[in-house]
Amino acid sequence: MASSFINFVNTTIDLVTYALHAPSARAVVFGFNIGGHLFIEVLLLVVILFLLSQKSYKPPKRPLSNKEIDELCDEWVPQPLIPSLNDEMPYEPPVLESAAGPHTIVNGKEVVNFASANYLGLIGHQKLLDSCSSALEKYGVGSCGPRGFYGTIDVHLDCEGRISKFLGTPDSILYSYGLSTMFSAIPAFSKKGDIIVADEGVHWGIQNGLYLSRSTVVYFKHNNMDSLRETLENITSIYKRTKNLRRYIVIEALYQNSGQIAPLDEIIKLKEKYCFRILLDESNSFGVLGSSGRGLTEHYGVPVCRVSIYRVSLGLEFVTDEHKISGLWRRKKEMRLFFTGFVSEEA
Amino acid sequence: MIAIPYLTALTTYFSYGLLFAFGQFRDFFRKIFDWCSSNNLQGYAPICLGLEDFYIRRLYLRIQDCFGRPISSAPDAWFDVVERYSNDNNKTLKRTSKVSRCLNLGSYNYLGFAAADEYCTPRVIDTLKKYSPSTCSTRVDGGTTALHNELEECVASFVKKPAALVFGMGYVTNSAILPVLMGKGSLIISDSLNHNSIVNGARGSGATIRVFQHNVPSHLEEVLREQIAEGQPRTHRPWKKIMVIVEGIYSMEGELCKLPEVIAICKKYKAYTYLDEAHSIGAVGKTGRGVCELLGVDTADIDIMMGTFTKSFGSCGGYIAGSKELIEYLKYTCPAHLYATSISPPAAQQIISSIKVILGEDGSSRGAQKLAKIRENSNFFRSELQKMGFEVLGDNDSPVMPIMLYNPAKIPAFSRECLRQNVAVVTVAFPATPLLLARARICISASHSREDLTKALQVISSVGDLIGIKYFPAEPTKQQQQDGKTVKFE
Numbered sequence: 061m062a063s064s065f066i067n068f069v070n071t072t073i074d075l076v077t078y079a080l081h082a083p084s085a086r087a088v089v090f091g092f093n094i095g096g097h098l099f100i101e102v103l104l105l106v107v108i109l110f111l112l113s114q115k116s117y118k119p120p121k122r123p124l125s126n127k128e129i130d131e132l133c134d135e136w137v138p139q140p141l142i143p144s145l146n147d148e149m150p151y152e153p154p155v156l157e158s159a160a161g162p163h164t165i166v167n168g169k170e171v172v173n174f175a176s177a178n179y180l181g182l183i184g185h186q187k188l189l190d191s192c193s194s195a196l197e198k199y200g201v202g203s204c205g206p207r208g209f210y211g212t213i214d215v216h217l218d219c220e221g222r223i224s225k226f227l228g229t230p231d232s233i234l235y236s237y238g239l240s241t242m243f244s245a246i247p248a249f250s251k252k253g254d255i256i257v258a259d260e261g262v263h264w265g266i267q268n269g270l271y272l273s274r275s276t277v278v279y280f281k282h283n284n285m286d287s288l289r290e291t292l293e294n295i296t297s298i299y300k301r302t303k304n305l306r307r308y309i310v311i312e313a314l315y316q317n318s319g320q321i322a323p324l325d326e327i328i329k330l331k332e333k334y335c336f337r338i339l340l341d342e343s344n345s346f347g348v349l350g351s352s353g354r355g356l357t358e359h360y361g362v363p364v365c366r367v368s369i370y371r372v373s374l375g376l377e378f379v380t381d382e383h384k385i386s387g388l389w390r391r392k393k394e395m396r397l398f399f400t401g402f403v404s405e406e407a
Numbered sequence: 408m409i410a411i412p413y414l415t416a417l418t419t420y421f422s423y424g425l426l427f428a429f430g431q432f433r434d435f436f437r438k439i440f441d442w443c444s445s446n447n448l449q450g451y452a453p454i455c456l457g458l459e460d461f462y463i464r465r466l467y468l469r470i471q472d473c474f475g476r477p478i479s480s481a482p483d484a485w486f487d488v489v490e491r492y493s494n495d496n497n498k499t500l501k502r503t504s505k506v507s508r509c510l511n512l513g514s515y516n517y518l519g520f521a522a523a524d525e526y527c528t529p530r531v532i533d534t535l536k537k538y539s540p541s542t543c544s545t546r547v548d549g550g551t552t553a554l555h556n557e558l559e560e561c562v563a564s565f566v567k568k569p570a571a572l573v574f575g576m577g578y579v580t581n582s583a584i585l586p587v588l589m590g591k592g593s594l595i596i597s598d599s600l601n602h603n604s605i606v607n608g609a610r611g612s613g614a615t616i617r618v619f620q621h622n623v624p625s626h627l628e629e630v631l632r633e634q635i636a637e638g639q640p641r642t643h644r645p646w647k648k649i650m651v652i653v654e655g656i657y658s659m660e661g662e663l664c665k666l667p668e669v670i671a672i673c674k675k676y677k678a679y680t681y682l683d684e685a686h687s688i689g690a691v692g693k694t695g696r697g698v699c700e701l702l703g704v705d706t707a708d709i710d711i712m713m714g715t716f717t718k719s720f721g722s723c724g725g726y727i728a729g730s731k732e733l734i735e736y737l738k739y740t741c742p743a744h745l746y747a748t749s750i751s752p753p754a755a756q757q758i759i760s761s762i763k764v765i766l767g768e769d770g771s772s773r774g775a776q777k778l779a780k781i782r783e784n785s786n787f788f789r790s791e792l793q794k795m796g797f798e799v800l801g802d803n804d805s806p807v808m809p810i811m812l813y814n815p816a817k818i819p820a821f822s823r824e825c826l827r828q829n830v831a832v833v834t835v836a837f838p839a840t841p842l843l844l845a846r847a848r849i850c851i852s853a854s855h856s857r858e859d860l861t862k863a864l865q866v867i868s869s870v871g872d873l874i875g876i877k878y879f880p881a882e883p884t885k886q887q888q889q890d891g892k893t894v895k896f897e
């Protein structure tokens with residue numbers, strides 16, 4: 061039964077091959093016997109060409125009519141601008157009725173102040189107040205313009221000069237507000253595609269700057285050198301071939317959120333090994349750490365030239381004459397960003 | 408929409424082309440030299456890359472002296488500009504001890520509060536003595552003084568909103584507020600010429616951003632309809648919320664926002680509105696309350712009003728004004744409130760006092776006079792400039808008036824020549840404006856007297872003749888279209 065079926069199939073195949081061979085059975089091109097292939101191939105080609113010449117099927121496009129859009133617009137209900145308030149939200153901070161010195165007055169009672177970052181106790185220093193008042197009389201309060209457009213006053217330049225001398229950096233620039241410094245400085249130096257390794261515990265201003273720069277940001281565990289080493293190792297192996305990639309390590313000298321001090325000496329070793337630049341935020345350590353108040357680099361005895369970009373907060377603690385003048389004189393972005401070599405334009 | 412004559416567009420392109428070609432040529436030689444003297448920072452990519460670096464070295468540095476001129480007095484109607492010189496072709500500028508007394512047409516000193524003021528300054532100094540210059544702490548910790556609360560009440564009643572919140576800097580206000588209110592799944596529709604701080608805030612929020620043509624409400628409506636109909640990209644879910652962001656006076660254009668139309672459209676499509684009044688608050692309106700007052704818009708229709716104190720009030724900082732719940736929520740969530748040092752008390756006092764002067768609460772009519780003066784000065788100056796044939800942008804009543812320069816060579820020419828004749832002006836070029844539309848910007852102040860303005864007009868007119876920027880025929884006809892031969896430029 062089975063063998064007769066196979067026989068039948070074989071004969072049919074033979075017949076078909078013969079029939080196909082027949083038209084070109086004796087055709088020889090360049091010494092090759094072509095056989096029935098040519099026929100089939102031509103047939104296939106014709107079919108393919110036919111199919112290609114047909115338009116592919118597209119569902120007919122019917123743009124929304126104006127009326128439909130009107131309806132959609134009517135139907136759309138936005139969420140409220142803010143979520144509804146709950147009980148824990150309203151919070152009344154203490155209201156000071158005098159200067160935020162070591163002792164201050166809240167609700168008519170004198171209290172000891174542990175909330176202000178008046179580290180050097182310069183609030184209320186008579187010499188400062190005098191120099192501030194004379195500056196106010198001479199220059200007014202606001203500079204009424206960004207640095208580029210007549211918002212630069214000679215005291216700003218003097219102050220920048222003093223700061224860079226104090227820290228031993230080639231140059232410095234003053235921004236008018238601590239928070240904005242990092243989020244204008246980081247995007248200026250790091251663009252899409254560049255790499256930033258940052259500590260988990262950095263301040264919101266820095267995190268926002270990292271986000272705005274659109275660089276590849278990798279966080280390492282807070283103040284954990286093993287984690288940093290691992291991260292750097294990983295990144296270096298991933299990006300071994302990419303040239304012209306700017307790489308930064310972003311750290312705070314004294315973390316606002318945890319009170320810890322970054323081990324700069326170890327970080328410098330790692331940085332040199334893996335060719336990263338360091339961006340150091342000295343908001344809380346400037347004027348506090350180091351035997352003469354020059355911050356973390358002095359604390360660890362590291363030469364400043366090893367740190368690429370420095371940034372120090374004025375609002376917090378360091379209150380020299382100049383400093384305060386600029387504190388009042390906040391212009392476009394005044395804060396201190398010390399950096400080797402380049403002066404960026406303000407955003 | 409600015410129409411550039413063909414010839415000007417052509418010469419401008421040609422000049423930039425030439426600058427670029429020469430710059431590249433010089434860079435080519437520099438590279439050869441650099442290659443000979445081996446690089447010392449092995450393994451590090453340069454901090455400044457590519458075109459940006461090229462732009463700074465070859466274009467910006469050459470005319471560096473026109474920007475960032477230091478001054479050594481308060482930015483009043485007249486101020487002292489410190490002279491600078493350079494020994495290395497403008498790469499570095501050194502200060503001298505010489506100053507020249509110049510008429511100030513550059514600062515945003517709209518109401519003249521930048522200089523010492525008989526009412527404000529004594530109060531500011533008293534505050535300094537009482538509260539010292541800084542609070543050294545954030546608002547939520549120990550940085551709220553009685554003064555801060557007074558300031559917030561004062562601002563809220565000035566802009567006619569139930570509540571307000573102040574921050575230490577205007578830039579931060581925009582860039583920290585937007586991420587709190589908007590997020591993934593929401594849409595921000597922003598004017599194409601909005602300030603960089605708004606752009607930064609919008610980017611930082613993670614919301615989708617769409618842009619509408621500068622000050623064209625019909626295009627805003629088009630974008631709104633399209634977006635509501637389509638919903639979020641890819642998922643096509645409806646948007647969570649939509650916010651439209653506009654400015655009161657556009658600082659580079661001098662134009663007033665078409666607020667009534669924008670508000671009507673936003674109401675129709677249930678979008679929230681965010682109005683940045685950085686330049687308009689204090690400067691326009693009958694009692695200085697900004698564009699809303701000038702254009703007759705009810706402030707209740709605007710969800711969020713933002714503004715800065717750097718301009719009219721001669722201080723520093725920014726505010727957000729809105730409903731009580733909004734401010735309560737922001738106080739709980741906004742990073743600029745939670746993490747940044749509070750506004751310095753003397754600066755806060757300056758704002759309070761200047762608002763009192765504006766409202767006449769100091770017992771004099773100086774505020775009303777100042778407001779009348781700035782309006783009169785602005786309209787006088789604008790109409791005179793137009794009569795002379797300059798191409799002046801912006802609307803009547805706005806104290807900001809850009810004069811178009813176009814060609815890159817005219818930027819330093821205008822600025823240096825005016826300074827030589829003791830008039831200090833601001834010139835703005837790429838990247839703050841589109842490449843072709845370089846301009847000079849003049850900011851009028853209430854502290855300018857009529858003689859000051861006449862002198863300024865004389866100087867600008869003579870310099871304008873010298874460098875050929877009177878693009879329109881002088882005097883009577885204010886023909887804005889030049890016989891149809893114009894290139895449209897957005």
Ligand SMILES: Cc1ncc(COP(=O)(O)O)c(C=O)c1O
Pocket residue numbers: 237238239240263265266312316341343344373374375376746747748
């Ligand atoms: C790391 C860091 N960045 C920025 C800031 C904000 O600086 P400022 O208080 O001067 O605005 C602070 C302090 O609050 C800070 O600790």
Ligand SMILES: Cc1ncc(COP(=O)(O)O)c(C=O)c1O
Pocket residue numbers: 392576577578579581602604654658683685686715716717723724725
């Ligand atoms: C529209 C607009 N918003 C915000 C700002 C920023 O204000 P501040 O100078 O206080 O940072 C400006 C300043 O130029 C501005 O023009």
